[in-house]
Amino acid sequence: MKVSTIGECGLIERIRSILPQPRDAVLGIGDDCAALRPAAGTDLLLTTDLLVEGVDFTLQTITPYRLGRKAMGVNLSDIAAMGGLPRAALAVLAMSPDGEIEFVDELYRGLHEEGVRFGVEIIGGDLSASSTLTIGVTLVGEVKTGRAVTRSGAKPGERIWVTGRLGAAAAGLAALKAGCRLRDDQVEIPFEVSESLREAARQAIERHLCPIPRIREGRALAEAGAASAMIDVSDGLALDLVRLCRESGVSATIKADRIPIDQAAAAVAQRFGHDPLAMALQGGEDFELLFTSSWEPADIAAIFPDVVTVTEVGEVQHAGQECRVERQDGSTVTLTGGYDHFGRR
Amino acid sequence: MKVSTIGECGLIERIRSILPQPRDAVLGIGDDCAALRPAAGTDLLLTTDLLVEGVDFTLQTITPYRLGRKAMGVNLSDIAAMGGLPRAALAVLAMSPDGEIEFVDELYRGLHEEGVRFGVEIIGGDLSASSTLTIGVTLVGEVKTGRAVTRSGAKPGERIWVTGRLGAAAAGLAALKAGCRLRDDQVEIPFEVSESLREAARQAIERHLCPIPRIREGRALAEAGAASAMIDVSDGLALDLVRLCRESGVSATIKADRIPIDQAAAAVAQRFGHDPLAMALQGGEDFELLFTSSWEPADIAAIFPDVVTVTEVGEVQHAGQECRVERQDGSTVTLTGGYDHFGRR
CATH class of the missing domain: 3.30.1330.10 (PurM-like, N-terminal domain)
Structure with a gap:
């Protein structure tokens, strides 16, 4: 009707x-x-x-x-x-x-x-x-009152953390663009794939279609007073880290080999010819939490006792340089990209 | 750019x-x-x-x-x-x-x-x-706390009031549809009209394009505890009165000759072949306040000491009949109409 x-x-x-x-x-x-x-x-x-x-x-x-x-x-x-x-x-x-x-x-x-x-x-x-x-x-x-965690409180020397694993939503989008579909809870794939890739595609698509907001984790960080600045990763780790740094008046370096890439995302990305790291850095809609903290790693880990992982990915630095990602060989790349609604595609 | x-x-x-x-x-x-x-x-x-x-x-x-x-x-x-x-x-x-x-x-x-x-x-x-x-x-x-004036508090026997004058926004829309335009504060009319009609059209278009929210009047009614129910007239007096009555579980009769028709609206309506009363009843976007009250008229009037008029237009009645408008000859018409976003036009 x-x-x-x-x-x-x-x-x-x-x-x-x-x-x-x-x-x-x-x-x-x-x-x-x-x-x-x-x-x-x-x-x-x-x-x-x-x-x-x-x-x-x-x-x-x-x-x-x-x-x-x-x-x-x-x-x-x-x-x-x-x-x-x-x-x-x-x-x-x-x-x-x-x-x-x-x-x-x-x-x-x-x-x-x-x-x-x-x-x-x-x-x-x-x-x-x-x-x-x-x-x-x-x-x-x-x-x-007064306990909201903003984007603007990050200070040089603090550690940068991210909850969960990144890239799944972008991998899910890539799978959808390749013709895969989720009907009820079954994934339809228009070509031959292994059972493990089928399951990886299902998980990635599910993640793209149905984000998991980290309400409990965000509240725990705020109540403990552990996070100095926080943002959700909606437009890609790269762009959202740049945003957080801009609001805080700082810069940052993250390490490529520390970025927690989702396993399903990596499998799907490789199948469709994408770089898993690029998906984790620039793919949007993961909706994990990116935060900075002066706390010791053991104290941060203690806030996350259950299924959600939390990973230290880098360090806040003084302003005056671009945010960047450091490769294992020591070379660095300036962080850019992520999703822009009005940008040229 | x-x-x-x-x-x-x-x-x-x-x-x-x-x-x-x-x-x-x-x-x-x-x-x-x-x-x-x-x-x-x-x-x-x-x-x-x-x-x-x-x-x-x-x-x-x-x-x-x-x-x-x-x-x-x-x-x-x-x-x-x-x-x-x-x-x-x-x-x-x-x-x-x-x-x-x-x-x-x-x-x-x-x-x-x-x-x-x-x-x-x-x-x-x-x-x-x-x-x-x-x-x-x-x-x-x-x-x-607890002082918001809802749509659901009207009781049989109470008087029905409306602020300001109705029909101007609908008349303004009719003028725009006939090709009139407002540039800066000057009205452009693509045919010969009298100076008074030009001014009426300007006022009506201005009212359509720029509603005047009755914040001060609404607050004064709430603070005095004068209004038992209230709604803003956004989709026409007829439809909004029906809505208020439905939420309150009552019906209402309003008198056609009491409805405060805007003078500019009446002039413009007549020029473009519309019925001024229909515009006041069914034209949307007047954004006046429609409210019910058990207060005496003199006490209501005392709340509105300045430029905004307030007019008693009818009476709340028991449920079990349709809301209606009574003409001077005693005949009544059931109230319907007003703007529906998804209705057939």
């Missing part, structure tokens, strides 16, 4: 019926504003991200449900990067009136389910007609 | 340089999240609105500066409708990489200037490429 058959009011009612009544909000969907009661002794964190069809995603490779999860996940990652606790979301959707209602159902189911995993309720939003499918989430989180 | 020549990072830096450093925010543009310290004893209000080219506006009739002001203004109106004080905004922009940087400059100048009028600073946002120009604002406001 087309969206135009039930109209804007009908669609709002339908979305309201998909989403459970929020328990945390003073006021949810159905009024001029949503309302939330801030917890005492907290600062409010606010972030917003748009996903645009043909730019940030294509419906050829992602289901509406996964798209909903991703739209929520990328915003959750921004809250994680401040060390915050996410609380509530507004969702905006601009789409063709000829679009299917079932698409909207699945999208909001994904938004809702990803939110619920991290304690987030959808309490408002907006709908509009548009010839370009556009999904936006605004996320509100909180952090103890 | 095209946006693609400076890229996403360049554009963010340029926008940062247009906007002054926020004084109220803990953290502004340039980090993963913006941060704000909530005032003690307040609830947080959150609202978001998208404006999509070809649906909500056309650049044939609105300058980028005015578009920025409007995108901020429509969100301010939602805060006004809860009786809130607006504080900070996130702005999202999706546009073609071939778009002009000067367009972005002017858009953000408008967003900023309209915000400043009401104490709002732009503290974050997002940029994306898109083939459809889309502007979104998320606004954060605050209201004393």
